[in-house]
Amino acid sequence: MKGPLFYSKILLFGEYGIIKDSKGLSIPYNFYNGALKKSENPSEAAIKSNASLKRFAEYIQNIDSELVRFDYALLKEDVDSGMYFDSSIPQGYGVGSSGALVAAVYNQYAFDKITVLENLTREKLLKLKAIFSEMESFFHGKSSGLDPLNSYLSIPILINSKDNIEATGIPAQQSEGKGAVFLIDSGIIGETAPMVSLFMENMKQEGFRNMLKTQFIKHTDACVEDFLKGNVKSLFKNTKQLSKIVLSHFKPMIPQQFHELWEKGINTNDYYLKLCGSGGGGYILGFTEDIEKAKKSLSDYKLEVVYNF
Structure with missing residues:
Protein backbone atom coordinates (compact mmCIF):
# COMPACT_ATOMS: atom_id res chain seq x y z
CA MET A 1 0.00 0.00 0.00
CA THR A 168 -6.36 32.11 -4.84
CA GLY A 169 -3.79 32.51 -7.57
CA ILE A 170 -0.43 34.09 -6.83
CA PRO A 171 1.70 36.04 -9.33
CA ALA A 172 3.82 33.74 -11.51
CA GLN A 173 7.40 33.39 -10.32
CA GLN A 174 10.09 35.31 -12.17
CA SER A 175 12.81 32.70 -12.51
CA GLU A 176 15.35 35.41 -13.42
CA GLY A 177 14.17 37.72 -10.63
CA LYS A 178 16.66 38.99 -8.04
CA GLY A 179 14.01 39.26 -5.35
CA ALA A 180 13.20 36.13 -3.36
CA VAL A 181 11.43 34.52 -0.44
CA PHE A 182 13.72 32.02 1.28
CA LEU A 183 13.97 29.73 4.30
CA ILE A 184 16.79 29.52 6.85
CA ASP A 185 17.12 26.43 9.01
CA SER A 186 17.47 27.51 12.66
CA GLY A 187 18.70 24.03 13.58
CA ILE A 188 16.23 23.93 16.49
CA ILE A 189 12.92 22.07 16.64
CA GLY A 190 10.09 24.43 17.53
CA GLU A 191 7.08 23.41 19.62
CA THR A 192 3.82 25.00 18.49
CA ALA A 193 1.72 24.58 21.66
CA PRO A 194 3.96 26.52 24.12
CA MET A 195 4.43 29.35 21.61
CA VAL A 196 0.67 29.69 21.09
CA SER A 197 0.14 29.63 24.91
CA LEU A 198 2.69 32.43 25.27
CA PHE A 199 0.89 34.45 22.61
CA MET A 200 -2.46 33.91 24.37
CA GLU A 201 -0.89 35.00 27.64
CA ASN A 202 0.40 38.21 26.00
CA MET A 203 -3.06 38.84 24.57
CA LYS A 204 -4.27 39.47 28.13
CA GLN A 205 -2.29 42.75 28.13
CA GLU A 206 -4.06 45.72 26.61
CA GLY A 207 -0.82 47.16 25.18
CA PHE A 208 -0.06 43.95 23.32
CA ARG A 209 -3.61 43.71 21.97
CA ASN A 210 -3.38 47.29 20.75
CA MET A 211 -0.03 46.70 19.06
CA LEU A 212 -1.44 43.63 17.36
CA LYS A 213 -4.39 45.53 15.95
CA THR A 214 -2.78 48.85 15.00
CA GLN A 215 0.63 47.57 13.84
CA PHE A 216 1.02 43.82 13.34
CA ILE A 217 -2.31 43.13 11.63
CA LYS A 218 -2.15 46.38 9.65
CA HIS A 219 1.21 45.47 8.07
CA THR A 220 0.32 41.79 7.66
CA ASP A 221 -2.82 42.72 5.69
CA ALA A 222 -0.81 45.17 3.58
CA CYS A 223 1.83 42.48 2.82
CA VAL A 224 -0.85 40.03 1.65
CA GLU A 225 -2.41 42.69 -0.63
CA ASP A 226 1.01 43.72 -2.00
CA PHE A 227 2.09 40.15 -2.66
CA LEU A 228 -1.11 39.21 -4.51
CA LYS A 229 -1.04 42.39 -6.60
CA GLY A 230 2.66 42.10 -7.33
CA ASN A 231 3.48 45.49 -5.68
CA VAL A 232 7.04 44.48 -4.89
CA LYS A 233 8.30 47.91 -3.67
CA SER A 234 5.44 48.32 -1.23
CA LEU A 235 5.73 44.66 -0.18
CA PHE A 236 9.31 45.11 0.99
CA LYS A 237 8.43 48.34 2.83
CA ASN A 238 5.66 46.52 4.74
CA THR A 239 7.76 43.39 5.31
CA LYS A 240 10.49 45.55 6.89
CA GLN A 241 7.91 47.03 9.29
CA LEU A 242 6.60 43.55 10.08
CA SER A 243 10.14 42.32 10.77
CA LYS A 244 10.70 45.24 13.19
CA ILE A 245 7.40 44.63 15.01
CA VAL A 246 8.16 40.91 15.44
CA LEU A 247 11.64 41.67 16.80
CA SER A 248 10.16 44.13 19.32
CA HIS A 249 7.07 42.24 20.42
CA PHE A 250 7.59 38.54 19.59
CA LYS A 251 11.19 38.16 20.78
CA PRO A 252 10.59 34.91 22.73
CA MET A 253 9.40 33.28 19.49
CA ILE A 254 12.74 34.08 17.80
CA PRO A 255 15.61 31.72 18.74
CA GLN A 256 18.18 33.69 20.77
CA GLN A 257 21.04 33.33 18.28
CA PHE A 258 18.95 34.95 15.54
CA HIS A 259 18.16 38.22 17.36
CA GLU A 260 21.30 39.89 16.01
CA LEU A 261 20.85 38.49 12.50
CA TRP A 262 17.27 39.75 12.51
CA GLU A 263 18.39 43.25 13.44
CA LYS A 264 21.23 43.18 10.88
CA GLY A 265 18.70 42.60 8.08
CA ILE A 266 16.59 45.57 9.17
CA ASN A 267 19.66 47.84 9.45
CA THR A 268 21.32 46.86 6.17
CA ASN A 269 18.14 46.22 4.11
CA ASP A 270 19.91 43.14 2.68
CA TYR A 271 17.00 40.95 3.82
CA TYR A 272 14.09 40.97 6.27
CA LEU A 273 13.30 38.01 8.50
CA LYS A 274 9.94 36.88 9.82
CA LEU A 275 8.47 33.92 11.66
CA CYS A 276 7.59 30.81 9.69
CA GLY A 277 4.67 29.31 11.61
CA SER A 278 4.71 29.74 15.36
CA GLY A 279 8.47 30.23 15.71
CA GLY A 280 10.55 29.02 18.64
CA GLY A 281 12.79 27.20 16.14
CA GLY A 282 12.28 25.40 12.86
CA TYR A 283 12.52 27.54 9.77
CA ILE A 284 12.79 31.30 9.63
CA LEU A 285 11.30 33.00 6.59
CA GLY A 286 13.30 35.64 4.76
CA PHE A 287 12.45 38.24 2.11
CA THR A 288 15.08 39.98 -0.02
CA GLU A 289 15.18 42.32 -3.00
CA ASP A 290 18.54 40.86 -3.97
CA ILE A 291 19.13 37.18 -3.26
CA GLU A 292 22.90 37.36 -3.98
CA LYS A 293 23.28 40.17 -1.44
CA ALA A 294 21.27 38.18 1.10
CA LYS A 295 23.40 35.06 0.52
CA LYS A 296 26.58 37.09 1.15
CA SER A 297 25.11 38.69 4.24
CA LEU A 298 23.93 35.30 5.56
CA SER A 299 26.97 33.34 4.37
CA ASP A 300 26.98 31.11 7.49
CA TYR A 301 23.56 29.75 6.58
CA LYS A 302 22.15 27.74 3.71
CA LEU A 303 19.24 29.58 2.13
CA GLU A 304 16.46 27.58 0.52
CA VAL A 305 14.68 29.73 -2.08
CA VAL A 306 10.91 29.28 -2.07
CA TYR A 307 9.74 31.95 -4.52
CA ASN A 308 11.38 34.41 -6.92
CA PHE A 309 10.19 37.93 -7.74
Whole structure:
Protein backbone atom coordinates (compact mmCIF):
# COMPACT_ATOMS: atom_id res chain seq x y z
CA MET A 1 0.00 0.00 0.00
CA LYS A 2 1.13 3.51 -0.77
CA GLY A 3 -1.20 6.50 -0.55
CA PRO A 4 -0.96 9.72 -2.59
CA LEU A 5 1.61 12.37 -1.67
CA PHE A 6 0.67 15.39 0.42
CA TYR A 7 2.93 18.41 0.43
CA SER A 8 4.28 20.77 3.05
CA LYS A 9 3.10 24.38 3.16
CA ILE A 10 4.42 27.81 4.01
CA LEU A 11 2.31 30.48 5.65
CA LEU A 12 3.89 33.50 3.96
CA PHE A 13 1.91 35.99 6.04
CA GLY A 14 -0.51 35.75 8.93
CA GLU A 15 1.29 33.83 11.69
CA TYR A 16 -0.42 34.67 15.02
CA GLY A 17 -2.43 37.41 13.29
CA ILE A 18 -4.89 34.91 11.81
CA ILE A 19 -5.81 33.86 15.34
CA LYS A 20 -7.13 37.42 15.68
CA ASP A 21 -8.59 37.81 12.19
CA SER A 22 -5.73 39.29 10.20
CA LYS A 23 -5.36 38.31 6.56
CA GLY A 24 -3.11 35.39 5.73
CA LEU A 25 -1.59 33.74 2.69
CA SER A 26 -0.54 30.12 2.64
CA ILE A 27 1.18 28.41 -0.29
CA PRO A 28 2.04 24.75 -0.95
CA TYR A 29 5.75 23.93 -0.76
CA ASN A 30 6.47 20.86 -2.88
CA PHE A 31 10.02 20.38 -1.64
CA TYR A 32 8.73 18.17 1.20
CA ASN A 33 5.95 15.60 1.17
CA GLY A 34 4.49 12.60 2.96
CA ALA A 35 2.30 9.56 2.24
CA LEU A 36 0.62 6.74 4.18
CA LYS A 37 2.51 3.47 3.67
CA LYS A 38 2.92 -0.10 4.87
CA SER A 39 6.20 -1.94 4.86
CA GLU A 40 7.36 -5.53 5.45
CA ASN A 41 10.42 -4.33 7.38
CA PRO A 42 9.47 -1.10 9.12
CA SER A 43 12.26 1.21 10.31
CA GLU A 44 12.39 2.62 13.83
CA ALA A 45 10.83 5.86 12.53
CA ALA A 46 8.01 3.88 10.88
CA ILE A 47 7.28 2.02 14.15
CA LYS A 48 7.19 5.33 16.04
CA SER A 49 4.92 6.86 13.40
CA ASN A 50 2.60 3.84 13.59
CA ALA A 51 2.27 4.23 17.38
CA SER A 52 1.39 7.90 16.92
CA LEU A 53 -1.15 6.99 14.20
CA LYS A 54 -2.78 4.51 16.63
CA ARG A 55 -3.35 7.32 19.14
CA PHE A 56 -4.55 9.62 16.37
CA ALA A 57 -7.03 6.98 15.12
CA GLU A 58 -8.48 6.68 18.65
CA TYR A 59 -8.72 10.46 18.90
CA ILE A 60 -10.61 10.94 15.62
CA GLN A 61 -13.10 8.27 16.64
CA ASN A 62 -14.49 10.84 19.07
CA ILE A 63 -14.94 13.66 16.54
CA ASP A 64 -18.60 14.64 16.12
CA SER A 65 -20.06 12.46 13.34
CA GLU A 66 -22.23 15.42 12.30
CA LEU A 67 -19.00 17.11 11.18
CA VAL A 68 -17.26 14.15 9.56
CA ARG A 69 -17.48 10.35 9.50
CA PHE A 70 -14.57 7.99 8.96
CA ASP A 71 -14.24 4.35 7.98
CA TYR A 72 -12.80 3.44 11.41
CA ALA A 73 -12.87 -0.30 10.76
CA LEU A 74 -10.58 0.11 7.75
CA LEU A 75 -8.38 2.69 9.49
CA LYS A 76 -7.98 0.45 12.54
CA GLU A 77 -7.21 -2.55 10.35
CA ASP A 78 -4.54 -0.59 8.44
CA VAL A 79 -2.99 0.86 11.59
CA ASP A 80 -2.97 -2.57 13.27
CA SER A 81 -1.16 -3.99 10.25
CA GLY A 82 1.62 -1.42 10.65
CA MET A 83 0.59 1.57 8.51
CA TYR A 84 2.73 4.66 9.08
CA PHE A 85 3.21 8.13 7.61
CA ASP A 86 6.36 8.22 5.52
CA SER A 87 7.34 11.86 5.40
CA SER A 88 10.27 14.04 4.40
CA ILE A 89 8.57 17.03 6.08
CA PRO A 90 10.64 18.08 9.10
CA GLN A 91 8.61 18.11 12.33
CA GLY A 92 8.53 21.28 14.42
CA TYR A 93 9.73 23.39 11.48
CA GLY A 94 6.58 25.39 10.69
CA VAL A 95 6.07 23.77 7.29
CA GLY A 96 3.05 21.65 8.19
CA SER A 97 4.19 18.11 9.02
CA SER A 98 1.03 17.30 10.99
CA GLY A 99 -1.08 19.08 8.35
CA ALA A 100 0.07 16.68 5.64
CA LEU A 101 -0.69 13.68 7.85
CA VAL A 102 -4.19 14.98 8.64
CA ALA A 103 -4.82 15.56 4.91
CA ALA A 104 -3.66 12.02 4.07
CA VAL A 105 -5.91 10.39 6.71
CA TYR A 106 -8.95 12.44 5.65
CA ASN A 107 -8.30 11.61 2.00
CA GLN A 108 -8.01 7.87 2.65
CA TYR A 109 -10.71 7.26 5.28
CA ALA A 110 -13.38 10.01 5.33
CA PHE A 111 -16.85 9.24 4.02
CA ASP A 112 -18.50 11.84 1.72
CA LYS A 113 -15.25 13.72 1.40
CA ILE A 114 -15.03 17.08 -0.34
CA THR A 115 -12.55 16.78 -3.20
CA VAL A 116 -10.31 19.27 -4.96
CA LEU A 117 -12.08 18.43 -8.26
CA GLU A 118 -15.42 19.93 -7.28
CA ASN A 119 -16.41 23.56 -7.24
CA LEU A 120 -14.79 24.77 -4.02
CA THR A 121 -17.35 27.21 -2.66
CA ARG A 122 -16.59 29.20 0.49
CA GLU A 123 -18.96 26.90 2.41
CA LYS A 124 -17.01 23.81 1.34
CA LEU A 125 -13.67 25.41 2.20
CA LEU A 126 -14.96 26.41 5.63
CA LYS A 127 -16.37 22.92 6.22
CA LEU A 128 -13.00 21.35 5.31
CA LYS A 129 -11.22 23.87 7.53
CA ALA A 130 -13.54 22.99 10.46
CA ILE A 131 -12.95 19.24 9.96
CA PHE A 132 -9.19 19.71 9.72
CA SER A 133 -9.17 22.02 12.74
CA GLU A 134 -10.79 19.27 14.85
CA MET A 135 -8.44 16.61 13.50
CA GLU A 136 -5.22 18.62 13.86
CA SER A 137 -6.06 19.72 17.40
CA PHE A 138 -4.78 16.27 18.42
CA PHE A 139 -1.25 17.51 17.62
CA HIS A 140 -1.33 21.16 18.69
CA GLY A 141 -4.03 21.55 21.31
CA LYS A 142 -5.66 24.20 19.09
CA SER A 143 -5.46 24.32 15.32
CA SER A 144 -6.87 26.68 12.69
CA GLY A 145 -7.10 23.77 10.23
CA LEU A 146 -5.28 25.80 7.56
CA ASP A 147 -2.15 23.63 7.25
CA PRO A 148 -4.08 20.45 6.38
CA LEU A 149 -6.37 22.47 4.10
CA ASN A 150 -3.37 23.71 2.15
CA SER A 151 -1.80 20.30 2.03
CA TYR A 152 -5.04 18.60 0.99
CA LEU A 153 -5.91 21.02 -1.82
CA SER A 154 -2.32 21.88 -2.79
CA ILE A 155 -3.31 25.38 -3.92
CA PRO A 156 -2.60 28.82 -2.40
CA ILE A 157 -5.19 29.81 0.20
CA LEU A 158 -6.08 33.42 0.94
CA ILE A 159 -7.41 34.00 4.45
CA ASN A 160 -9.48 37.19 4.56
CA SER A 161 -10.75 36.48 8.07
CA LYS A 162 -11.71 33.46 10.17
CA ASP A 163 -14.94 32.87 8.26
CA ASN A 164 -13.79 34.07 4.88
CA ILE A 165 -11.21 32.00 3.03
CA GLU A 166 -10.75 31.36 -0.66
CA ALA A 167 -8.51 29.54 -3.08
CA THR A 168 -6.36 32.11 -4.84
CA GLY A 169 -3.79 32.51 -7.57
CA ILE A 170 -0.43 34.09 -6.83
CA PRO A 171 1.70 36.04 -9.33
CA ALA A 172 3.82 33.74 -11.51
CA GLN A 173 7.40 33.39 -10.32
CA GLN A 174 10.09 35.31 -12.17
CA SER A 175 12.81 32.70 -12.51
CA GLU A 176 15.35 35.41 -13.42
CA GLY A 177 14.17 37.72 -10.63
CA LYS A 178 16.66 38.99 -8.04
CA GLY A 179 14.01 39.26 -5.35
CA ALA A 180 13.20 36.13 -3.36
CA VAL A 181 11.43 34.52 -0.44
CA PHE A 182 13.72 32.02 1.28
CA LEU A 183 13.97 29.73 4.30
CA ILE A 184 16.79 29.52 6.85
CA ASP A 185 17.12 26.43 9.01
CA SER A 186 17.47 27.51 12.66
CA GLY A 187 18.70 24.03 13.58
CA ILE A 188 16.23 23.93 16.49
CA ILE A 189 12.92 22.07 16.64
CA GLY A 190 10.09 24.43 17.53
CA GLU A 191 7.08 23.41 19.62
CA THR A 192 3.82 25.00 18.49
CA ALA A 193 1.72 24.58 21.66
CA PRO A 194 3.96 26.52 24.12
CA MET A 195 4.43 29.35 21.61
CA VAL A 196 0.67 29.69 21.09
CA SER A 197 0.14 29.63 24.91
CA LEU A 198 2.69 32.43 25.27
CA PHE A 199 0.89 34.45 22.61
CA MET A 200 -2.46 33.91 24.37
CA GLU A 201 -0.89 35.00 27.64
CA ASN A 202 0.40 38.21 26.00
CA MET A 203 -3.06 38.84 24.57
CA LYS A 204 -4.27 39.47 28.13
CA GLN A 205 -2.29 42.75 28.13
CA GLU A 206 -4.06 45.72 26.61
CA GLY A 207 -0.82 47.16 25.18
CA PHE A 208 -0.06 43.95 23.32
CA ARG A 209 -3.61 43.71 21.97
CA ASN A 210 -3.38 47.29 20.75
CA MET A 211 -0.03 46.70 19.06
CA LEU A 212 -1.44 43.63 17.36
CA LYS A 213 -4.39 45.53 15.95
CA THR A 214 -2.78 48.85 15.00
CA GLN A 215 0.63 47.57 13.84
CA PHE A 216 1.02 43.82 13.34
CA ILE A 217 -2.31 43.13 11.63
CA LYS A 218 -2.15 46.38 9.65
CA HIS A 219 1.21 45.47 8.07
CA THR A 220 0.32 41.79 7.66
CA ASP A 221 -2.82 42.72 5.69
CA ALA A 222 -0.81 45.17 3.58
CA CYS A 223 1.83 42.48 2.82
CA VAL A 224 -0.85 40.03 1.65
CA GLU A 225 -2.41 42.69 -0.63
CA ASP A 226 1.01 43.72 -2.00
CA PHE A 227 2.09 40.15 -2.66
CA LEU A 228 -1.11 39.21 -4.51
CA LYS A 229 -1.04 42.39 -6.60
CA GLY A 230 2.66 42.10 -7.33
CA ASN A 231 3.48 45.49 -5.68
CA VAL A 232 7.04 44.48 -4.89
CA LYS A 233 8.30 47.91 -3.67
CA SER A 234 5.44 48.32 -1.23
CA LEU A 235 5.73 44.66 -0.18
CA PHE A 236 9.31 45.11 0.99
CA LYS A 237 8.43 48.34 2.83
CA ASN A 238 5.66 46.52 4.74
CA THR A 239 7.76 43.39 5.31
CA LYS A 240 10.49 45.55 6.89
CA GLN A 241 7.91 47.03 9.29
CA LEU A 242 6.60 43.55 10.08
CA SER A 243 10.14 42.32 10.77
CA LYS A 244 10.70 45.24 13.19
CA ILE A 245 7.40 44.63 15.01
CA VAL A 246 8.16 40.91 15.44
CA LEU A 247 11.64 41.67 16.80
CA SER A 248 10.16 44.13 19.32
CA HIS A 249 7.07 42.24 20.42
CA PHE A 250 7.59 38.54 19.59
CA LYS A 251 11.19 38.16 20.78
CA PRO A 252 10.59 34.91 22.73
CA MET A 253 9.40 33.28 19.49
CA ILE A 254 12.74 34.08 17.80
CA PRO A 255 15.61 31.72 18.74
CA GLN A 256 18.18 33.69 20.77
CA GLN A 257 21.04 33.33 18.28
CA PHE A 258 18.95 34.95 15.54
CA HIS A 259 18.16 38.22 17.36
CA GLU A 260 21.30 39.89 16.01
CA LEU A 261 20.85 38.49 12.50
CA TRP A 262 17.27 39.75 12.51
CA GLU A 263 18.39 43.25 13.44
CA LYS A 264 21.23 43.18 10.88
CA GLY A 265 18.70 42.60 8.08
CA ILE A 266 16.59 45.57 9.17
CA ASN A 267 19.66 47.84 9.45
CA THR A 268 21.32 46.86 6.17
CA ASN A 269 18.14 46.22 4.11
CA ASP A 270 19.91 43.14 2.68
CA TYR A 271 17.00 40.95 3.82
CA TYR A 272 14.09 40.97 6.27
CA LEU A 273 13.30 38.01 8.50
CA LYS A 274 9.94 36.88 9.82
CA LEU A 275 8.47 33.92 11.66
CA CYS A 276 7.59 30.81 9.69
CA GLY A 277 4.67 29.31 11.61
CA SER A 278 4.71 29.74 15.36
CA GLY A 279 8.47 30.23 15.71
CA GLY A 280 10.55 29.02 18.64
CA GLY A 281 12.79 27.20 16.14
CA GLY A 282 12.28 25.40 12.86
CA TYR A 283 12.52 27.54 9.77
CA ILE A 284 12.79 31.30 9.63
CA LEU A 285 11.30 33.00 6.59
CA GLY A 286 13.30 35.64 4.76
CA PHE A 287 12.45 38.24 2.11
CA THR A 288 15.08 39.98 -0.02
CA GLU A 289 15.18 42.32 -3.00
CA ASP A 290 18.54 40.86 -3.97
CA ILE A 291 19.13 37.18 -3.26
CA GLU A 292 22.90 37.36 -3.98
CA LYS A 293 23.28 40.17 -1.44
CA ALA A 294 21.27 38.18 1.10
CA LYS A 295 23.40 35.06 0.52
CA LYS A 296 26.58 37.09 1.15
CA SER A 297 25.11 38.69 4.24
CA LEU A 298 23.93 35.30 5.56
CA SER A 299 26.97 33.34 4.37
CA ASP A 300 26.98 31.11 7.49
CA TYR A 301 23.56 29.75 6.58
CA LYS A 302 22.15 27.74 3.71
CA LEU A 303 19.24 29.58 2.13
CA GLU A 304 16.46 27.58 0.52
CA VAL A 305 14.68 29.73 -2.08
CA VAL A 306 10.91 29.28 -2.07
CA TYR A 307 9.74 31.95 -4.52
CA ASN A 308 11.38 34.41 -6.92
CA PHE A 309 10.19 37.93 -7.74
